[in-house]
Amino acid sequence: MNAILQRRLAKDLLMRGACVAATVLALIPLVSVLFYIARSGIGGFSWHYLTSLPAPVGELGGGFGNALLGSLVLVGIASAIAVPMGVLAAVYLAEFGQNRLGTAARFAADVMAGVPSIAVGIFVYGVIVLAMRGFSAVAGGIALAILMLPTVVRTTEELIKLVPSSLREAGLALGVPKWRVILKVVVRTGAPGMATGVMLAVARAAGETAPLLFTAFGNRFWSTDLRQPIASLPVHIYTYAVSPYEDWHHQAWSAALVLLLSVLILNVGARIITRQGGELR
């Protein structure tokens, strides 16, 4: 073998090795985060955390039941707004969107996906919080809805496009108006796939912290009043993590474990549904 070829092969090996090394390197933080959340989270875990209120500042004990409930309420509000809006917009984009409005809306959704969540918080503060004269669960839910919307729109559009046109044609051939075909056949066939998009969007919204700091704010008590400030898991984790108390740090890890598990379950679940829905193609 001549020297040039040897050098080329050596370089090939080196670069391939570098690519493998980069991939392994990227897995280190993932494994580290998962490992430490699991270890520290399970370590001090108590079921009591999930059902009780935070203890008064300076006292040991307490939990984050109200934050868990608050997160469910906030994500519930956000889904109730973002899912119908997003699905209807996506129906337009997939079925009628080959025009200027479609292109512009698609582009706006993509751009909106990149808007920093803290900017969304400032927007909602200016429009909702000031108008309602106070922090509220509604404001937090709206902020999360804005963050969910682009994901719901784009994934739903992709899934509607995957529905075979033979199904549409079969419906139309029976004399069913197009709008009924879309709602009863296309949307229903695409529903499991849409669930994927919604789950991914919910997973993203559930972990958002920054926009909640000055929309939903936080609350140390049980609250289901949508006009009042409400606690949430991410804000709770943040407050407890930056606090000076050892006991609060343990609780932050446990809350992080609960949040991370929910997010991972949603992501893996979405993955499984996509795989089953993949037969559609």
Added chain:
Amino acid sequence: MVTRWLGAKRLFGSEVNLGDRLFRLSTAAFAMLIIVLLAAMALAMTRASAESISKFGLSFLTSSDWDPVQEKYGALPYVFGTVASSVLALAIAVPIALGISVFLSELSPAWTRNPLSFVVELLAAIPSVIFGLWGIFLLAPWLRESVQPALAENLGWFALFKGVPRGFGMLAAGIILAIMILPTIAAVSRDVMRAVPRAYREGALALGATRWETVRVAVLPHATPGIVGAVILGLGRALGETMAVTMVIGNRAQISASLFAPAATMASVIANEYTEASSDLYLAALSELGLLLFAVTIILNIAARLLVWRVSRLPGGARA
């Protein structure tokens, strides 16, 4: 027919029935709403920061004097913190992300491709606040006790590595940001590389190129605009990322050449001070920071999308 006696046929055009037309219009309204929402955000944030814009003008960006007591707001240290932490994050993340995307798109055996892609995407799914928690209790102490002393000892003559090792500071923020933008850059570049037509690779391989040479001469040149787009998308995420950075950067408004020094970013100062802003001008100044982030990330996103589109339209490639 309903359409006939409503005179709807003339009103709505000839070939569609009334239900279809209404359905189309109402779904169009929701598509329109996305555009309206984006415009409303731009408008509302401009209005919220109007007072600060008109009072400080450009000096908002050039002055370092951020003093709520005297109602003076100069954001230079925050702008510096945002730019420096994002550039640091890119410097760390881009080479690694490119390695991953070349591996996933060109080198990995078929059976590892999907699981590995999923794992990389999982990294993107971890909430920011959880990275922050990990940063406070693991990354920062590790940097303080192992990495920074070693760097200071060996490279301490270099301004970047001078100073007291604190853990919390620019370096920690850059590393956390790098981890968070890595999946974005890797996933988009992988898609862009897959979009390069197979025939280009086959041509290079047929001429006797090694796998790496194929990547270098057949894949990378065509994927470059898209990869630049991926990097810009990552930059956009890094600029606006809030929680994890706020938790590890040390939150001190200063401009320092050292990576060990604490700093603050535009997003972190908003997160820390927005609820405490006691005057209208204070709130307007913080909103102006938000508006700047909003405007910059929108411009970056538009540029990135256009670049990625360019590559994914190459004929004969896999769909990006």
